[in-house]
Amino acid sequence: MTARIGIIMGSDSDLPIMQEAAKILDQFEVSYELSIVSAHRTPEKMYDYATSARKRGIQVIIAGAGGAAHLPGMVAAMTELPVIGVPVQSKTMSGIDSLYSIVQMPPGVPVATVAINGARNAGILAAQIIGASDTKVADTVAAFKQSMKTEVLAKAEKVEDIGYVAYVAGMK
Amino acid sequence: MTARIGIIMGSDSDLPIMQEAAKILDQFEVSYELSIVSAHRTPEKMYDYATSARKRGIQVIIAGAGGAAHLPGMVAAMTELPVIGVPVQSKTMSGIDSLYSIVQMPPGVPVATVAINGARNAGILAAQIIGASDTKVADTVAAFKQSMKTEVLAKAEKVEDIGYVAYVAGMK
Amino acid sequence: MTARIGIIMGSDSDLPIMQEAAKILDQFEVSYELSIVSAHRTPEKMYDYATSARKRGIQVIIAGAGGAAHLPGMVAAMTELPVIGVPVQSKTMSGIDSLYSIVQMPPGVPVATVAINGARNAGILAAQIIGASDTKVADTVAAFKQSMKTEVLAKAEKVEDIGYVAYVAGMK
Amino acid sequence: MTARIGIIMGSDSDLPIMQEAAKILDQFEVSYELSIVSAHRTPEKMYDYATSARKRGIQVIIAGAGGAAHLPGMVAAMTELPVIGVPVQSKTMSGIDSLYSIVQMPPGVPVATVAINGARNAGILAAQIIGASDTKVADTVAAFKQSMKTEVLAKAEKVEDIGYVAYVAGMK
């Protein structure tokens, strides 16, 4: 099956965070490909990846990076596909540098930015974008939202039932 | 023509910024509707708007708000459509509060956040999302990117030609 | 006994922090109810909770949330009761995002914001609000403040007495 | 009529901001008194004000200050009444210093903090606190919220009607 979503990241050290995007897409049964593409160390690969993505059938790109995080914005510069940026938490600035480097794009070249370390949400957003014209995927997202609601309501019922002391004791 | 994109904002004071999203969609010939929906002052209207949007044919929602900007995230909570958030620059915190309130969404409910005051980019991103499955819109975005490139190259040629002193003099 | 104070939070992961509000109200013998209400995952429950609270006899609502923390502000949007917001410390931004999302409310819809992770103070503030027209509760708060004073004075006396070296040694 | 709310501020330079609290209370017909009490220049007056307020019939104190804003927290230290803090925007730090100095109170001594320059919201919150046990005031707040809603809905209808271009033109 051709991949509909491309997940890339600047370094394999981003993989423990970025795999959450893949996991939720596995759960949603939306096809994707995943690789490492560094804006700063493999600029030619980035160029090839970005300029060929639409032709290869990719509909959305998810790009994660940390620090001076240029990958999402540079990929967005070279494709007309929607690009989702995931600011990966950095060691010295808690990801504020990653966030600002990704979200503050100039007029003409948007990046759809999610929360710091928000790879799971990037996967969901990618499915929502696919779902904007694919009813089956939109329904999958709707069902997922319903399941989150059910889960929270069950927890609410439980804490109302047994009280916060027992609930907190049970969390340990 | 049914609107494909819904543009909403928390207050009419956001309109001078948010109109940029409408303007670029006008230019792209992508249909949209535009209104004021306040999370804090018209919560019922927000509920109705968010839960009915997909049924009414909307494919993407653009929501702009400032300060404790809850509109984009709350709308995202109540629809499976992709929601783009525009942090509007606030009076006392330069929009940092708006940005954090919009981008830092919890797992399960992403908002595709653009730059502070980035309404024009929100419009472009909405078109890219439509374009993920609509070749005509994708090609429009591609042509727009090409025109930006041409414009920058012309400016580059000019400054190389006449020198920075004359160029800066001509900017005034 | 009908609850006078409603304590809600966006996720059970907030409970280890938010239980401090319940604990101090237990100590003050002010009645409360506690549950989980997620702005983003159970928006209908939030709507029902906020719009019914006053009728059910609730006088003050305490709402805790982290990240893009919309619960306190959204509840405040839908009730005329005073709402106290507790910014819960987030993983990537130390709660700055939670604080700005809660405190920077627009004109017309205030949230009484306390410190990051300040759930204990939220409980005390709720009691003070009840105490604004309930002498017994106000006197309880006054007695609590007196006991804090006594405790600090005892510690001051001890460190003056035994010196800081012995005091610090005794802290371990 | 005895004042139910005390509005104080650290300097008369805070008055252009802080008067908004008085104005909304005038509109709500909730009695208040207003004066200048400086934590740093009139500490004795602050002590007298805080310790006598409850006895004089005050039910809520609103305190505004900027920079190293100690007035709200110090007053809260010396009364069992609920204290609302208004961080006034400072010249060099945009009020971030004021906000942190007011909201980050230690356990035991809460200050109900509103947005930077949020004096109007402080007045509304004070009314809500009074309203927690005074049905008439609570109903006034409810009516005020309703009027805000009506106003936003009218603006929404107008922009939907005449379009954003005409609406923005009409704003100038």
Next chain:
Amino acid sequence: MTARIGIIMGSDSDLPIMQEAAKILDQFEVSYELSIVSAHRTPEKMYDYATSARKRGIQVIIAGAGGAAHLPGMVAAMTELPVIGVPVQSKTMSGIDSLYSIVQMPPGVPVATVAINGARNAGILAAQIIGASDTKVADTVAAFKQSMKTEVLAKAEKVEDIGYVAYVAGMK
């Protein structure tokens, strides 16, 4: 011996940091007293402390506090003695809140602020202030500065001598 320097802090939890001020004054043989004075929990003791300090022979006050750190500024408000403020690192904001609450004092009431957790430097600064008119203490400070220089020069010589690899290995 009458104490020349008063060291106070808002809570005994500040003592592990604040004891560094006492230690360096012990080393400098400058007399001091040390106690706990909470602006928020023992405001009367703070008032008495600040207004009596000069009469009791105190020449400089060192005050440490964290979060909404009001102690240094409030003491400065009630004495003509120089007051040194130590921002103690807070749990949720790394001491930025403490720093802003202490340093951003309004015109007329300065606090001599040192670095976050800079209690040792507060002790040195107090000695320098005494030394401004006491040659013996000034000479002690000068000798201390000389000893720091000697220590750094020895380390520099060592790393130049054995190389950084051996030096780092020896640090473990």
Next chain:
Amino acid sequence: MTARIGIIMGSDSDLPIMQEAAKILDQFEVSYELSIVSAHRTPEKMYDYATSARKRGIQVIIAGAGGAAHLPGMVAAMTELPVIGVPVQSKTMSGIDSLYSIVQMPPGVPVATVAINGARNAGILAAQIIGASDTKVADTVAAFKQSMKTEVLAKAEKVEDIGYVAYVAGMK
């Protein structure tokens, strides 16, 4: 008369701010000298200034600088006199850079930091330091504090008297 206080700044562009230190010392009748000493452009002059100050009778140094503000810390490194640092507001970072560069000094070399643009307070603090051992100057400071109190009390009385509407009208 020999100067007791040295006021220096990194650039003549700091003079409109830094002159406030001189003005209050004029008012207090405490002698001072004032000059421009740039850490980065006249390092030798800075060295000479710092190392000779004590010998020349200077008791306190006030140093103001903006941006990467090294002057206060470098002077403090080369004298045993107390050094007061004034962070001058910078064009691009509102003085946050100046503040951090001045206050975050390493152990052993304190700078007594005042608020951003707090030159007036630097002058008052210098007088307080002189006053720690000079009763006449301490009494001058005490009288100054008293006059501030009187001024605030008069304003308080006026606003209580004529009401806030008339007071604000009179401010224009």
Next chain:
Amino acid sequence: MTARIGIIMGSDSDLPIMQEAAKILDQFEVSYELSIVSAHRTPEKMYDYATSARKRGIQVIIAGAGGAAHLPGMVAAMTELPVIGVPVQSKTMSGIDSLYSIVQMPPGVPVATVAINGARNAGILAAQIIGASDTKVADTVAAFKQSMKTEVLAKAEKVEDIGYVAYVAGMK
């Protein structure tokens, strides 16, 4: 004369700032070329520029950009020449976003970052880099530093001479 330094910027709106780099190089008589190269709008031109620069005789590249400022880092990724980055002040974040996007580069790809809007310093730094192996240019920089010193000393002498009141009066 072949250009030794390449000055590029992301947009002609950066030119009023970036021209300062050219002006100081004109003064130093170090040859340069200047153009507009946008990472996001002309990525192919950026690629060509960066990969050909060394071959064309360029020894240092100065790149200025604002917001999510990717130009300096992307150019640095594609050349072994030293790249100096100038964070241009942005409209909504005062250039903090520009600074973090430029300075926080990952291991392997440094950008020599100067202050926000520090284009003049970028020019001086480029000359210093040339001067590391070109005595004539190093001597020019040394002479320039000497002239700055002379200028500051003259101002210092003047203010010592005529006093701050006359000096400030003369600044207007």
Next chain:
Amino acid sequence: MTARIGIIMGSDSDLPIMQEAAKILDQFEVSYELSIVSAHRTPEKMYDYATSARKRGIQVIIAGAGGAAHLPGMVAAMTELPVIGVPVQSKTMSGIDSLYSIVQMPPGVPVATVAINGARNAGILAAQIIGASDTKVADTVAAFKQSMKTEVLAKAEKVEDIGYVAYVAGMK
């Protein structure tokens, strides 16, 4: 062999970070010297170091420091050599203070600033500066960049080959 690069730092506690500059220069076979020079504790040594460096054959200086980090800027003030500044991560402010103290230098005295804790990049940048006029060193940097690219491409191939699940499992 005469050292071409001088590596200095304010304290031996900076050595575990700063040694990365030495390691990469060892790898590049570019000669260097390394020592400890404290701006605040050994100002005379700093003066001697900075003013003699060029004469001794040093072509680039790398200076690392934390907190109120004055070493890079002060050295830059006293030499015409290019100075690279490394902001070392501080305990209480994550290195934001170090970064601002180093990068925000005034016009005339640039410091080439790298990322917080970016000592390895400082070494690479120093080599690039040498390489601006030394083909052999420039080629070494080019080869290093090529090896980084090869390494990333190998990791990319591996994750594409074995999938992210196996790859992440292998990282542990």
